[in-house]
Amino acid sequence: MSNRRATVAFVVLMLLAGFAFGTAVSRLVSRPLLPVETSPANSAPLVPGQ
Amino acid sequence: MPAWAALKRRDMHDLNHLGRGLLASPTRLWAWAIFLFALGAHAGYIVDVRLHPDNGYIDFHRAQGSPFFDAAMWHEMGLEIASGWGWHTWSGRRPVYGWFLAVLYTLVGVEWSYVAALAANVVFIALATALFFLALRRLYGDLIAACVAGSIALSDQAFMCSSVTLSEGLGLFFLAWHFWLLVAGVQQQRLTLLAYSGALLALSNATRTLTLLATPLYVLVLWWLLLRQGASGRRALWAGALFLSATCSVTLAFMLQNYVRVGIFSLSDNTAGDLYAVTAPEYGHWTPEVMNRIVAEQKIWQTRDLYKYQMRLAKQHLRQRPGLFLSRVVGHMRAALDHLLTYDGPWLAAFLVLGSLLWPVEEPRLGAQGRWTVVLLGAVAVCFAPVRGALLALGLAWGLVGMPRRESQLLAALFLGTLLAVGLFGSSMERLFLMFQWSSLGLQLGALGHGLAWLHGSPYRQWRQPVSLAPLAWRPPAWAWQLALAPLALASVLVMYRNTAAVRPYIPASQLQPASERLVQAAVAREPSLFTAEERASAQPQAQQPPDISAEVIAERHGRLAAVCALVEPQAYYFMPRSQRAPMPNAALQVRPYERTVLRLAVRRHQGPLLPVFALAPGDLRGLGGRNVCILGRVHAGSTAPEFVEVIGWCPWSDDGATLDVRSLRLTTDEPQHRRILRELVETNSAIKPQN
Numbered sequence: 208m209s210n211r212r213a214t215v216a217f218v219v220l221m222l223l224a225g226f227a228f229g230t231a232v233s234r235l236v237s238r239p240l241l242p243v244e245t246s247p248a249n250s251a252p253l254v255p256g257q
Numbered sequence: 258m259p260a261w262a263a264l265k266r267r268d269m270h271d272l273n274h275l276g277r278g279l280l281a282s283p284t285r286l287w288a289w290a291i292f293l294f295a296l297g298a299h300a301g302y303i304v305d306v307r308l309h310p311d312n313g314y315i316d317f318h319r320a321q322g323s324p325f326f327d328a329a330m331w332h333e334m335g336l337e338i339a340s341g342w343g344w345h346t347w348s349g350r351r352p353v354y355g356w357f358l359a360v361l362y363t364l365v366g367v368e369w370s371y372v373a374a375l376a377a378n379v380v381f382i383a384l385a386t387a388l389f390f391l392a393l394r395r396l397y398g399d400l401i402a403a404c405v406a407g408s409i410a411l412s413d414q415a416f417m418c419s420s421v422t423l424s425e426g427l428g429l430f431f432l433a434w435h436f437w438l439l440v441a442g443v444q445q446q447r448l449t450l451l452a453y454s455g456a457l458l459a460l461s462n463a464t465r466t467l468t469l470l471a472t473p474l475y476v477l478v479l480w481w482l483l484l485r486q487g488a489s490g491r492r493a494l495w496a497g498a499l500f501l502s503a504t505c506s507v508t509l510a511f512m513l514q515n516y517v518r519v520g521i522f523s524l525s526d527n528t529a530g531d532l533y534a535v536t537a538p539e540y541g542h543w544t545p546e547v548m549n550r551i552v553a554e555q556k557i558w559q560t561r562d563l564y565k566y567q568m569r570l571a572k573q574h575l576r577q578r579p580g581l582f583l584s585r586v587v588g589h590m591r592a593a594l595d596h597l598l599t600y601d602g603p604w605l606a607a608f609l610v611l612g613s614l615l616w617p618v619e620e621p622r623l624g625a626q627g628r629w630t631v632v633l634l635g636a637v638a639v640c641f642a643p644v645r646g647a648l649l650a651l652g653l654a655w656g657l658v659g660m661p662r663r664e665s666q667l668l669a670a671l672f673l674g675t676l677l678a679v680g681l682f683g684s685s686m687e688r689l690f691l692m693f694q695w696s697s698l699g700l701q702l703g704a705l706g707h708g709l710a711w712l713h714g715s716p717y718r719q720w721r722q723p724v725s726l727a728p729l730a731w732r733p734p735a736w737a738w739q740l741a742l743a744p745l746a747l748a749s750v751l752v753m754y755r756n757t758a759a760v761r762p763y764i765p766a767s768q769l770q771p772a773s774e775r776l777v778q779a780a781v782a783r784e785p786s787l788f789t790a791e792e793r794a795s796a797q798p799q800a801q802q803p804p805d806i807s808a809e810v811i812a813e814r815h816g817r818l819a820a821v822c823a824l825v826e827p828q829a830y831y832f833m834p835r836s837q838r839a840p841m842p843n844a845a846l847q848v849r850p851y852e853r854t855v856l857r858l859a860v861r862r863h864q865g866p867l868l869p870v871f872a873l874a875p876g877d878l879r880g881l882g883g884r885n886v887c888i889l890g891r892v893h894a895g896s897t898a899p900e901f902v903e904v905i906g907w908c909p910w911s912d913d914g915a916t917l918d919v920r921s922l923r924l925t926t927d928e929p930q931h932r933r934i935l936r937e938l939v940e941t942n943s944a945i946k947p948q949n
Contacts, residue, residue, distance in 0.1 A: 221290050225297020232298070232416060233305035233313040 284394060287403050292387035295410035299379040299419045306420050307375075314413055318421045324371070328421035331355060335422070336370065339363045349519040349526030349560040352511065353464040354424035371422070378419040381426040386410040388433035392440045393699055396665045401702045409695045425692075428465025431457050432692065436671065439475070440664050443482050446492075448499050451479065455503030463511045463524060466692045467682070471674020472504050478666045520561040531682040533567035535589075536574035536582050542589065542683030590680035597697050598642040598649070645701060652700030665703060672696040784924045 306313040313319075318328040333346040335358025347355070358374055365373040386406045393402035409415060409429075418425035435457035442450030455472075462469040476497040483493035508524060516522045523529065527543075534543040548563075557563050575582055656669030675693035781793050 217286075217289070218293055221293035222297040225294040225299075226301035226304075227297075228294070228411070229298035229301025229303075229416070230305045231301075232411075233302045233309075236314055236413070 284391075284399060287394075287399050288387050288390055291390050291403060291406050291410065292383050294407075295383040295386045296379060298411060299382055299416065302416050303375050303379065303420050313420065314417050318417070318423060324422050328423050331358060331424060332371065332374070332422045335359045335362050335374070339370075344518075347526075349515055349521050349523070349564060351424070351463050351465065351525035352514070353460060354427050357427060357464075358422065374422045375420065378422075378426040381430040382410065382415055382419045385426070385430040385433040388430070388437045389695055392433065392437040393668075395440050395444060396668060397699065397703045401699075401705075404702055405695055405698045408698055412694065414694070424465040428461050429692070431461030431464055432466045432468060435461055436667070439667055442496075443479065443486075443664055443667065446483060446486065446488055446496075448492075448496055451496050451500045452503040455500040456507045459504045459507035459511070462508065466675075467678045468671060468675050468692060469504070469508065469524075470678045470681070471671045472501065474670035474674050475667065476501050478670045482664065482666065519564075521564040523564065526560050526564050528682070529564040529567040529571065533571040533574075535585055535681070535683045536571045536578070538574070538578065538581065541585060585683065586680040589683045590676055593676060593679045594646070594649075595642075597694065598645045600694070602642065602645070648701040648704045649697060652702075652704035655704055656700060665700075668696050668699050668703075672700060779922055780924055783922060787924060 302313065306319070310319075318324065318326050324332045330347050331354055334344065334350075334355035337346055338344050338355060338359035339362035344355070357377075358370075361373050361377060362370040386409055389409060390402045390406035393405055396402070397405075414425075435454050438450045438454035438457065442448070442454055458468065458472065458475075479500055480493045480497045483496050484490065488496075511524055512522055515524070515526075519526070521529075530547060531543050534540040534547045537547075540547055551557055551563065551566065555566065557566055652665075653669050653672065656665035672693055675696065679693075781788050785793060
């Protein structure tokens with residue numbers, strides 16, 4: 208395989224692999240980043256955060 | 258030579274064959290692989306989240322595909338400045354991200370603004386990751402650098418920050434660029450690079466990162482490192498002085514613009530709030546309550562007054578109770594470390610497994626025994642946070658005493674400076690961890706690498722690699738820049754002029770004002786018990802403040818006003834577990850983020866306790882199917898965001914926007930009633946096809 212074709216294949220493969228990974232993360236993970244007890248819903252903030 | 262040929266021959270350390278081409282060396286292969294994978298991963302995440310808003314991490318910065326909370330504020334700031342309305346949203350906040358968004362929005366136009374901002378985030382995060390790799394490989398070699406960079410690119414925080422309009426992506430990019438130049442500057446002893454690096458440190462702090470307190474430590478380390486490398490004492494002093502002056506002058510420039518514009522001599526207005534909360538006996542760290550109480554009790558609204566009030570109190574508390582302040586700073590630092598070490602576990606796990614597989618490539622002399630040592634150490638480090646703490650301490654110590662790679666002192670300085678900032682401001686919020694999570698991981702994995710190197714005959718000595726500032730293969734010739742720049746600049750100006758002209762001529766809401774007055778008066782007359790005395794007084798025509806901008810910006814573009822019923826969704830909805838969420842009747846509304854933001858701006862500009870929001874649904878928007886609705890809301894004291902407007906009534910409005918049917922006004926403060934009314938409004942119109 209020539210260097211140019213190898214480069215193109217490498218770029219496309221990395222992008223596709225990354226895309227698949229990101230999509231999988233989005234679909235598989237759905238936990239809240241803040242625990243519910245401390246989430247702003249309970250403290251009812253009136254002002255966006257710092 | 259292609260990199261895999263090098264991999265096959267296992268001569269990873271022979272970097273003398275740096276030729277042209279993407280794959281010309283293992284380092285380039287790593288750098289490009291990390292950059293492209295991060296680019297793809299964040300693009301994939303964002304595309305999926307945009308297509309399916311319920312996917313992804315549940316986070317309060319994103320609501321049904323629109324920016325929320327802080328993300329909404331940044332988006333507003335960008336739109337506001339780009340539209341020529343001035344800068345009112347978070348006017349004293351660290352400015353760079355808002356300015357960047359404004360430039361971007363004028364270039365791409367308002368309709369693509371949000372998409373463009375997210376695309377920029379993806380590029381910045383990917384670039385930052387690649388730059389972290391390039392900087393860290395000079396400290397710890399390719400493998401550890403790749404592990405640390407990968408852990409940043411693929412962490413949940415990075416996905417969360419890149420998928421909304423938050424300043425972390427751009428801030429992280431500036432920080433990575435700064436650190437790369439810093440390490441290169443030290444290794445090459447080039448003072449210009451150090452000056453650029455200092456300026457970029459300031460720029461990253463005017464964007465987000467809160468790493469400015471590392472500056473004095475950096476200066477000390479720079480002086481020490483240059484002396485150890487054989488530079489003269491004078492040159493070593495010059496290096497520190499140049500770095501310091503570059504950092505200070507750029508920081509001062511940003512502080513001065515805040516002083517001239519808002520009247521506060523600070524990089525960002527929220528430093529006062531943070532400091533006040535840390536020093537005040539009743540708080541400890543900033544929460545929205547700090548601001549709400551000041552606004553409610555002291556009736557202070559202006560950024561400048563708020564800043565001065567909080568600073569005055571903070572100084573007073575500092576004089577009265579310095580011990581309390583110090584104990585809190587230490588407490589915050591301990592909490593941050595605890596959080597960090599807990600948080601690092603899964604990342605260390607993933608990358609140690611990867612590392613143990615790849616280690617033989619990096620260090621061919623490491624046999625099966627060495628590989629098992631990595632796996633064993635990794636397993637222990639992953640399971641026990643105290644072991645991670647010990648690794649971190651070891652890495653710090655190793656960095657500070659300057660074992661094989663003395664430049665790791667720079668990483669230690671950055672880590673300590675950031676930790677101090679976290680302690681001082683009490684900002685132990687998760688988003689800040691992106692900023693020094695990578696320095697912590699670098700130190701931990703670095704320590705692990707040092708340990709293994711010691712166990713297996715110090716292969717680190719082989720990792721001294723020639724420093725190159727051009728690790729990426731292709732560089733355009735100098736004349737190409739000059740040739741490309743002129744038409745590019747001209748095109749940019751033309752595009753900006755076109756977009757600004759399209760956005761700017763909003764119509765003062767003279768037509769909305771009489772309707773707004775009628776609505777408020779009718780509501781107060783119908784159910785006086787729902788309203789306070791102040792609100793009843795404000796219903797008098799003379800007390801009404803007309804909203805001076807309106808959703809007619811959207812009308813300009815679509816011919817009619819757009820519906821923004823996202824405003825009335827109960828905020829609790831966003832924090833419910835997915836399984837408990839009831840299908841919202843207005844979830845079918847596909848409001849573009851910029852439309853919602855423009856209406857938010859209109860809402861924010863309105864003064865007075867009662868808030869008429871004219872949310873109208875043109876036929877081309879799915880949702881209320883052409884039915885126009887006017888929403889009456891109550892503004893709570895201290896509220897600056899319409900999410901917190903309490904909705905108390907709905908009223909149909911004619912399609913042409915000219916007549917208001919106050920006889921059909923529905924009033925309630927009961928949340929289930931809200932849903933019922935909205936559902937009825939939706940169900941009475943056959944054109945509505947809810948998606949859920």
